[in-house]
Amino acid sequence: xxxxxxxxxxxxxxxxxxxxxxxxxxxxxxxxxxxxxxxxxxxxxxxxxxxxxxxxxxxxxxxxxxxxxxxxxxxxxxxxxxxxxxxxxxxxxxxxxxxxxxxxxxxxxxxxxxxxxxxxxxxxxxxxxxxxxxxxxxxxxxxxxxxxxxxxxxxxxxxxxxxxxxxxxxxxxxxxxxxxxxxxxxxxxxxxxxxxxxxxxxxxxxxxxxxxxxxxxxxxxxxxxxxxxxxxxxxxxxxxxxxxxxxxxxxxxxxxxxxxxxxxxxxxxxxxxxxxxxxxxxxxxxxxxxxxxxxxxxxxxxxxxxxxxxxxxxxxxxxxxxxxxxxxxxxxxxxxxxxxxxxxxxxxxxxxxxxxxxxxxxxxxxxxxxxxxxxxxxxxxxxxxxxxxxxxxxxxxxxxxxxxxxxxxxxxxxxxxxxxxxxxxxxxxxxxxxxxxxxxxxxxx
Numbered sequence: 001x002x003x004x005x006x007x008x009x010x011x012x013x014x015x016x017x018x019x020x021x022x023x024x025x026x027x028x029x030x031x032x033x034x035x036x037x038x039x040x041x042x043x044x045x046x047x048x049x050x051x052x053x054x055x056x057x058x059x060x061x062x063x064x065x066x067x068x069x070x071x072x073x074x075x076x077x078x079x080x081x082x083x084x085x086x087x088x089x090x091x092x093x094x095x096x097x098x099x100x101x102x103x104x105x106x107x108x109x110x111x112x113x114x115x116x117x118x119x120x121x122x123x124x125x126x127x128x129x130x131x132x133x134x135x136x137x138x139x140x141x142x143x144x145x146x147x148x149x150x151x152x153x154x155x156x157x158x159x160x161x162x163x164x165x166x167x168x169x170x171x172x173x174x175x176x177x178x179x180x181x182x183x184x185x186x187x188x189x190x191x192x193x194x195x196x197x198x199x200x201x202x203x204x205x206x207x208x209x210x211x212x213x214x215x216x217x218x219x220x221x222x223x224x225x226x227x228x229x230x231x232x233x234x235x236x237x238x239x240x241x242x243x244x245x246x247x248x249x250x251x252x253x254x255x256x257x258x259x260x261x262x263x264x265x266x267x268x269x270x271x272x273x274x275x276x277x278x279x280x281x282x283x284x285x286x287x288x289x290x291x292x293x294x295x296x297x298x299x300x301x302x303x304x305x306x307x308x309x310x311x312x313x314x315x316x317x318x319x320x321x322x323x324x325x326x327x328x329x330x331x332x333x334x335x336x337x338x339x340x341x342x343x344x345x346x347x348x349x350x351x352x353x354x355x356x357x358x359x360x361x362x363x364x365x366x367x368x369x370x371x372x373x374x375x376x377x378x379x380x381x382x383x384x385x386x387x388x389x390x391x392x393x394x395x396x397x398x399x400x401x402x403x404x405x406x407x408x409x410x411x412x413x414x415x416x417x418x419x420x421x422x423x424x425x426x427x428x429x430x431x432x433x434x435x436x437x438x439x440x441x442x443x444x445x
Contacts, residue, residue, distance in 0.1 A: 128179060144348050145238060149184065166186070169181070170183070172202060178202065179201050179204070181202070214237075239257060249279045251362050251368075254276050257273065271334065271335065273312060273329060274293060277385060280374070281434045282361075289361065300342070309329070318392070323384070393412070
């Protein structure tokens with residue numbers, strides 16, 4: 001995980017001019033320009049440039065050559081000494097016994113990863129699940145999620161107008177269990193910097209620790225199934241997960257996930273939700289988004305919206321920061337308190353409303369002008385997004401512990417993010433205004 005964090009190390013500075021070349025309304029950046037080093041790296045030059053650079057050096061005066069020699073002589077001696085020291089260290093290390101690489105891992109996450117693995121396919125199979133009965137809940141859940149994946153991807157492509165989703169189909173390798181998935185990722189779009197809509201339909205056995213990562217009711221399910229300590233847990237899961245990271249800071253990030261878990265015929269549950277993460281507050285946008293999902297919830301149960309909105313506010317919390325990831329939405333898990341057909345229909349309606357809840361907001365703001373300071377704030381909030389997903393997100397943790405496909409699991413991480421030491425928004429600013437909501441969630445409908 002530290003390697004992953006290193007790959008998105010902060011701060012990251014994007015080339016905003018390239019991504020907004022068609023816009024002439026970007027205000028100048030008020031902050032001090034970034035100071036570039038004055039030294040030249042030969043490794044960064046083209047061959048012709050290196051030739052010119054060295055030829056100029058050859059035409060220097062003899063006095064300059066003497067000065068250069070007087071400078072490089074001690075440097076060369078120092079480097080030669082380092083080489084001798086490293087050679088001696090290498091010989092010493094060669095003669096010392098080296099510890100064997102352990103083949104058994106203590107942590108269940110790495111145990112699962114060690115036996116897991118996926119194989120890429122040239123095209124997705126018509127059905128991923130192994131159930132032969134098309135009327136079974138497992139088969140219908142897969143069909144519903146695949147339909148939702150197609151619908152969302154088409155809407156996002158139509159909105160972007162340029163970029164297309166790349167589709168990767170995969171299956172789990174022998175020894176990792178059964179199943180597979182379809183990962184679709186759009187990158188470098190006009191509207192979206194990165195968007196992913198991933199389907200997974202997998203089954204097999206997992207450590208009890210992985211079950212604990214998937215549900216807070218793990219002890220209850222383990223007891224119901226009569227499993228002994230250390231005994232592996234059979235499972236089936238069908239899930240569709242999506243994250244959209246737009247370019248414009250006035251366009252919010254959106255995430256949804258809908259899933260069905262089954263351990264056996266008596267131990268099953270649904271989970272999911274849709275939430276929104278703006279960098280800047282637009283009251284009308286939030287009323288539209290939350291209002292859309294309140295209507296969906298009220299259609300199925302008048303208590304759903306208030307319950308699931310509160311759940312989202314409590315779940316999407318970056319605990320070490322004392323703030324929420326975004327401005328919420330709905331979130332639910334371990335939902336099995338009624339007929340599964342009722343919950344299935346509720347999940348279907350939630351998925352059907354992703355596009356009408358989100359895309360109109362993007363259409364409204366996709367061409368909004370923004371300053372580099374506003375882009376900087378967006379990247380800082382994306383840093384928070386990455387922190388939550390890597391440390392707290394239940395789906396990420398379960399995917400890693402169950403030996404899932406790494407590229408699909410980490411699809412949610414934004415391409416660019418930023419961290420600054422002790423960064424605080426200016427009191428009374430638009431950034432401070434939304435930060436207060438991250439610290440104190442409120443109702444929008």
